[in-house]
Amino acid sequence: MRVLFLNPPFHPRFSRExxxxAVTKSGTLYYPKWLATAAGVAIKNGHEVDLVDAPAAEYSVQTVLDRIAAKNIEAVVCDTSTPSIINDVHVIEQLVAARPNLHVLMVGRHVSSLPRETLAMSNSLQAVAIREYEYTVRDWLEAKACGADLSDVDGLVWRRSATGEVVHNKQREAIHNLDELPFVSEVYKRFLHTPDYFYGHSLWPLVVFDTSRGCPYHCSFCVYPQTFSGHTMRYRSVSNVADEFEFVAREMPEVKTVMLEDDTFIVSKPRTLELANELIRRGNKLPFDANCRADIGSDVEFLSTVHKAGARLFCVGFESGDVEVIKGMHKNNDDRRDSKYHDEAHRFVRRCQDAGIMVHGCFMVGNLNETPASMEKTLNFAKKLRPDTAQFFPIMVYPGTVAYQEAKKREYIQIEDWNAWLTKDGLHNSVVTLPNITHEQLVSFCDRARRSFYLAPSYLAYKLKQSLKDRRELQRNLKGFITLSKYLLRGSQHKKTDVTAKQGEVAA
Structure with missing residues (x-):
């Protein structure tokens, strides 16, 4: 079939994946990694594929419609997210209105968590895929191509056109052999413009791919393991990962770094060491960044080997400076570790720095036992850790997570409009109101914490020294600071947000 994989129009540079x-204050824009991987699988199975990332290219719905007409597209696989779901449904309605015979499948974490509720939003919606969807899309396309019944497509929730009955098919097993999947970087090269994508903590341009799926930890707020990839670790083979590094270096010479988007990169230290040694053996010259935990207990020798392989920076979820908040979010599988968590975080940052690896710190406020005092502890914690860069954000609870269920149970979420997950400009806007902290106060604190961290004289001096020492870091620092500076001055402007605005108008 002729199929379009669509990251639909919304706010420009809306980072859906x-x-x-949200639209980020640092200018960060994620690749549509899952969508691109599914597109690669469809190509492998003989379909005529197109891929459009509308927020990156700043395409309107009409531009997408024109492309569908020009390529005579028969099917659309549309990505979604909780903050954009109303907009995304409106986009699909416009596509179906213009081309009534279009087959449409919606994918993503929101529809994976609320499939029936999503289908109930519009008669234009035909089907949604649950959790990892590459093979669900493959089988759905095959069924549509030959006119087969959809009942045998595992991982699908769909509506019978004749009766309107919603059918929930058998759950699809997670993909165990990740080496079967195509290199997502090959799909990026074919369809996307790499300079469009930017991570505030990474060298630019970059590409993004995984070396594993799943996470053994059960943090209450973390959306991907709970709604998508699960808690069972699955790994690509070391040779397969190293092959993709070589592909990027050879075929995408403009790329300055690779971001490994594993939920937690260093889960197995023996496997990480094996990968590092293979990259060293092959003479890898591409720096890489990766998501990591602070309590993995790595020594400087281990980290130095990983750095020699190319590790440049770890993105670490430190979350909170208060032990009670850490306990409340189930950060560790063993509560006995919570009391040592902050000491381990300090040791990890220092060891990374000793090994030549930078750290980007992620800090969150608004968990269920948060207090004004604990938020101040978090800001002080961030300053004492002294990561290379930091982000402060209010908790964003999403359907399918324990954090969302707990907040609903305690009636801490008093807004039912999915649009309210963003400000009018598309920035993060928490909907959680705690007994002693409003959601406006959470957003305001993050604005203040950001200013306090980035405008500290000692931090500015550090960044100046870093920029003078390394031209690549100078480029990154300038690009990130230019985007961030307007938010340091004006904040998120959450008080002016109209949570009842029709987000579909943005896409139109």
Whole structure:
């Protein structure tokens, strides 16, 4: 079939695939990694594929419609997210209105968590895929191509056109042999413009791919393991990962770094060491960044080997400076570790720095036992850790997570409009109101914490020294600071947000 994989129009540079979808203050824009991987699988199975990332290219719905007409597209696989779901449904309605015979499948974490509720939003919606969807899309396309019944497509929730009955098919097993999947970087090269994508903590341009799926930890707020990839670790083979590094270096020479978007890169230290040694053996010259935990207990010798392989920076979820908040979010599988968590975080940052690896710190406020005092502890914690860069954000609870269920149970979420997950400009806007902290106060604190961290004289001096020492870091620092500076001055402007605005108008 002729199929379009669509990251639909919304706010320009709306980062739909990141863990908390929004327009980011740093200018960060994620690749549509899952969508691109599914597109690669469809190509492998003989379909005529197109891929459009509308927020990156700043395409309107009409531009997408024109492309569908020009390529005579028969099917659309549309990505979604919780903050954009009303907009995304409106986009699909416009596509179907213009081309009534279009087959449409919606994918993503929101529809994976609320499939029936999503289908109930519009008669234009035909089907949604649950959790990892590459093979669900493959089988759905095959069924549509030959006119087969959809009942045998595992991982699908769909509506019978004749009766309107919603059918929930058998759950699809997670993909165990990740080496079967195509290199997502090959799909990026074919369809996307790499300079469009930017991570505030990474060298630019970059590409993004995984070396594993799943996470053994059960943090209450973390959306991907709970709604998508699960808690069972699955790994690509070391040779397969190293092959993709070589592909990027050879075929995408403009790329300056690779971001490994594993939920937790160093889960197995023996496997990480094996990968590092293979990259060293092959003479890898591409720096890489990766998501990591602070309590993995790595020594400087281990980290130095990983650095020699190319590790440049770890993105670490430190979350909170208060032990009670850490306990409340189930950060560790063993509560006995919580009391040592902050000491381990300090040791990890220092060891990374000793090994030549930078750290990007992620800090969150608004968990269920948060207090004004604990938020101040978090800001002080961030300053004492002294990561290379930091982000402060209010908790964003998403359907399918324990954090969302707990907040609903305690009636801490008093807004039912999915649009309210963003400000009018598409920035993060928490909907959690705690007994002693409003959601406006959470957003305001993050604005203040950001200013306090980035405008500290000692931090500015550090960044100046870093920029003078390394031209690549100078480029990154300038690009990130230019985007961030306007938010340091004006904040998120959450008080002016109209949570009842029709987000579909943005796409139109």
């Amino acid at each position: 990141q863990r908390s979808p």
